Amino acid sequence: MDWVTAARELAATFALRAPEHDRAGSFPFENFADLRAAGFFGLTVPERFGGAEVPLATYLAVLEALARGDGSTALAFMMHLKTFGQERDAPSYPPEWLGQMARGALEHGYLVNTxxxxxxxxxxxxxxxxxxxxxxxxxxxxxxxxxxxxxxxxxxxxxxxxxxxxxxxxxxxxxxxxxxxxxxxxxxxxxxxxxxxxxxxxxxxxxxxxxxxxxxxxxxxxxLGAGDARGGAGMAWFALGICAVTLGVATAARDYAVTYARERTPNSNRTIKDYPGVRTRIARMDLLIQRSRALMDDACRAWEAGSSEGMPVLNRVAVAKIEALNSCIEAVDLAMRVVGGVSLQKSRPIERYYRDVRAPLHNPPLEDRALEMLARSALDEPIEPAGPAE
Ligand SMILES: Cc1cc2nc3c(=O)[nH]c(=O)nc-3n(C[C@H](O)[C@H](O)[C@H](O)COP(=O)(O)OP(=O)(O)OC[C@H]3O[C@@H](n4cnc5c(N)ncnc54)[C@H](O)[C@@H]3O)c2cc1C
Known part of the structure; x- marks a missing residue:
């Protein structure tokens, strides 16, 4: 099963539904029905229960693809998917409950969150x-x-x-x-x-x-204050999932701005893509997005390899989360500037991307705590795994 291609196809449909749900603040039940019908509810569920047990990297690629269509659906679905990924890497719940949640997801379409x-x-x-x-x-x-x-x-x-x-x-x-x-x-x-x-x-x-x-x-x-049983797995699956969703939203904004810049020709003989300011902003957006993806992939590889070479693996995750969030927020801001005044119109998806890309700032690990992790590593002593993700 090519999960990423399937996610891209679903995302194209979700993108059509997103404006209305965003306006109304309504829940996209039909997106979740589609995700269930396509088998995504078992994406991270262990194989022994009949799930697909995809690796962390595939989970991230799927979330990014979904978020290009609808950030809300991707972020909400992440909450379900990460539960099984975390349990695979660091079992923290009684096995009977993991079995129940897995069977519930696969057989009844039940979703889980913390x-x-x-x-x-x-x-x-x-x-x-x-x-x-x-x-x-x-x-x-x-x-x-x-x-x-x-x-x-x-x-x-x-x-x-x-x-x-x-x-x-x-x-x-x-x-x-x-x-x-x-x-x-x-x-x-x-x-x-x-x-x-x-x-x-x-x-x-x-x-x-x-x-x-x-x-x-x-x-x-x-x-209270003792380490969470999920240990680093709680942080890796959660924080990197947040990076992937944010990247998806920022990439959607980038694609919108690029298409707009190629087509927009005000009543002059120049398409706006020829203006140096527009060209620089587009290039900078690509730099920011590529930097975010590289950091996310680097942290993902380090987690999957169990490698702390060069930097403790959870510090890499923290770096990826801080940098991806801030870079993606900046990239969407640049996309707004490229598109200009009409980027503020509610009828354009870029206005939604601008708002959506900010929300994951307030999902853990929060920036100050992540920076403190890095400072402790550098200045004090080896750090303990991060605390609870939510
Ligand atoms: C879209 C979205 C979905 C979410 N989904 C869920 C969910 O499914 N389940 C769930 O449980 N939660 C969820 N959350 C909540 C999220 O995990 C946070 O708990 C929530 O955003 C509040 O965090 P806060 O840091 O702003 O709050 P506060 O703890 O009130 O912190 C306020 C400010 O003080 C700072 N601060 C607080 N304590 C410290 C400290 N010890 N050291 C340094 N700085 C500190 C924070 O960084 C922040 O700037 C969601 C949040 C969002 C935005």
Missing amino acids: VATEEGLGSPAGGGLPETVAIPSGDGWLLDGRKTFATLAPVLHYFIVLARVPVLEGETPRVSNFMVLRTDPGVRIEETWDSLGMRATGSHDVVFDGVRLSPERLLNGRA
């Missing part, structure tokens, strides 16, 4: 304690709380929920991940997502109101 962020907590990568709490009750747990930024909320079946759990006085606070199903009584989606960019990701709030969980719903736990 819902960790909260209004008060912000990003859990900041090291805070969630307000969402799981209290022991009977032989299981009682879950209460609210999560924000729950991407894929309109279609998620498996919610992996980060919650604090009670500890004795004086003990280090603890957090755990719980498996919550969409069908569990007390789970409610509140349609709060109305954002500047990535408007069609369905990243709504999810409320857990006295949700009763049996003991096997506890996936894992750790002391």
Whole structure:
């Protein structure tokens, strides 16, 4: 199966649907139906469950291809795909749950994502304690709380929920991940997502109101501040997936600007591509995009080879994320300048690319934390693997 070609074909259809979903902030259910029908729900699922188990590099190429058509669909779908990639590289959930999620994806079209962020907590990568709490009750747990930024909320079946759990006085606070199903009584989606960019990701709030969980719903736990069980795999699949989505959006903007520059001939005898300013900007866009892709590919190869030669592999991932995001934002800004005043028109996709390309800035690893990783490596001591991705 040529997954990348298949993704390109789907992306062409998604591009036609993207303006309306962006305008309405609606969820592209039909894109996910198409992805399911084409077999993409099992893309990263291990082969032993019937999945395609594609390598990290193919996952990235697929995400980039999808994002050229619709950044929102690519970003939202990434949340599902990365779960299996991370588990393949660093199992952190009980094997029975991995099997259930894999079979759910392949047989029923069930999607999974981690819902960790909260209004008060912000990003859990900041090291805070969630307000969402799981209290022991009977032989299981009682879950209460609210999560924000729950991407894929309109279609998620498996919610992996980060919650604090009670500890004795004086003990280090603890957090755990719980498996919550969409069908569990007390789970409610509140349609709060109305954002500047990535408007069609369905990243709504999810409320857990006295949700009763049996003991096997506890996936894992750790002391607050201790390393996440996914270790570096959490960061590699997440951060590089973000790079790929961002690259896809920036490349779509670049292609739009290049086509425009080749065709646009104002009431003069020159096509705008002949103006030195336009030529320089187009060249610089290619430089920025190529630099981003090279860094992403370099980090991907290092992760797949388990190589830290020259630089620790997770530092390479951090470098790729920081550079790809900033370079892609700059490239889309240049594309806007090439196209000129009409780039601001809502009727043109470049206006959406300009907004979408910014959103992944706020997905982990955040720039300050990534820079701190590099500084610690250079100035202090060997670093621990990064914390939780979401
Ligand atoms: C499109 C999109 C989809 C998302 N999908 C999901 C999802 O599916 N699941 C999910 O759980 N979350 C999701 N998120 C949320 C995301 O992972 C972050 O948790 C969220 O954006 C809030 O992060 P923040 O850093 O802005 O928040 P805050 O933690 O409030 O941070 C605010 C600012 O302070 C800085 N800061 C905070 N703590 C530190 C620190 N310790 N060191 C240095 N600087 C710090 C941050 O860098 C930031 O600039 C999504 C976000 C976006 C934009």
